[in-house]
Amino acid sequence: MKKAVVLLSGGLDSTTALYLAKSKGYDLYAISFNYGQRHDKELDCAKNIAEMVDVSEHIIVDTNMRAWGGSALTDSNIEVPEGKQDNNEIPVTYVPARNMLFLSYAASYAEVIGAQDIFIGVSEVDYSGYVDCRQEFLDAMENAINKGTVCGAEEGRPIKIHAPFINMTKAEEIKLGIELGVDYSLTWSCYRGEGNACGSCDSCVLRLQAFEEAGYEDPVEYQDQVED
DSSP states (O other), X not given: OOEEEEEOOSSHHHHHXXXXXXXXXXXXXXXXEEOSOSOSHHHHHHHHHHHHHTOSEEEEEEOOGGGTOOSTTTOTTSOOOBSOOOTTSOOTTXXXXXXXXXXXXXXXXXXXXXXXXXXXXXXXXXXXXXGGGSHHHHHHHHHHHHHSSHHHHTSSOOOEEEOTTTTOOHHHHHHHHHHHTOOGGGOOOOSSOSSSBOSOBHHHXXXXXXXXXXXXXXXXXXXXXXHO
């Protein structure tokens, strides 16, 4: 059975990617990151999801991107903005070079376990304007990985980065996830780590809009639901 490393944050996209890789018959190795983010709700979700899907191994990497901050997700002095942001501007929730760092770890992990496939749940259709969610970036990373690993550069076993949702809307992705049996109540997308999702940050707005367009009700509880 072929092995695949899946970047698993515990959010909607990465969880759907995990289920998709499973449906394709891969032996699953999940990798998550405690990178100094604002909260650990997603990591708790990732642990539960990895256990439910019965992955062969789930690695949580500790790396402190809070040390230099530069993002509302890693710097408590920067407020998480309300509402959907203008995609013409890079939002303050962008974490500088985060996917570059994550994919580098994933490549190292893949080389050690003998995997030639990495799955990442990014999209350049419905996203927050992040430059590291584009196909151009993924192609460049794949090229760098295969020039900087023994398996790719010397042994003829190149690593492939799979971004199955790169050209899909979140609504299309949710429909696929429902078909695959994803339990979205176990996922977390909110940038804030409170008891219930805020419903007003960029990530929540995109998620709620996507569920509505897909024709499903988001099973995650939101603050306004509690207030009602």
